Amino acid sequence: MPAVNFTLIWPDGEQAQYYSPSTVIYQHLEAGTSYSQRDFGERIRQALTRASDRVQERFGYACSAASAELATLETKLKQLHTQKISGEIQVLEFRQ
Numbered sequence: 272m273p274a275v276n277f278t279l280i281w282p283d284g285e286q287a288q289y290y291s292p293s294t295v296i297y298q299h300l301e302a303g304t305s306y307s308q309r310d311f312g313e314r315i316r317q318a319l320t321r322a323s324d325r326v327q328e329r330f331g332y333a334c335s336a337a338s339a340e341l342a343t344l345e346t347k348l349k350q351l352h353t354q355k356i357s358g359e360i361q362v363l364e365f366r367q
Contacts, residue, residue, distance in 0.1 A: 282358025
C-alpha cells in the first residue's frame with residue numbers, strides 16, 4: 272500500500288510534514304488548498320480513519336501510525352483553539 276507524506280502550513284506559521292499509510296488522503300485533501308480549521312479537522316479524521324481501515328482490510332490489523340498521526344494533528348488543532356489562533360491550514364504538498 273503506497274504511503275503518502277504531506278506538508279501543512281498551520282495558521283501560526285509552523286510548517287510540518289505528516290504521514291498517511293494510504294493514498295486515500297487524496298480524496299480528502301488537495302495540495303495548494305487551504306481549509307478552515309473545522310473543515311480540515313473533519314477531513315483529516317475521515318482520511319486517516321479510512322486509511323487505517325484500508326490497512327485493516329488488507330492486512331488484518333488497524334494502522335497504529337495513522338491513529339498516532341491523527342492524534343498529533345488533533346492535538347495541534349486543540350492548541351490553536353486554546354491559543355485562539357485563527358486562520359486556515361494550507362496543504363502545501365504531497366510526496367509518495
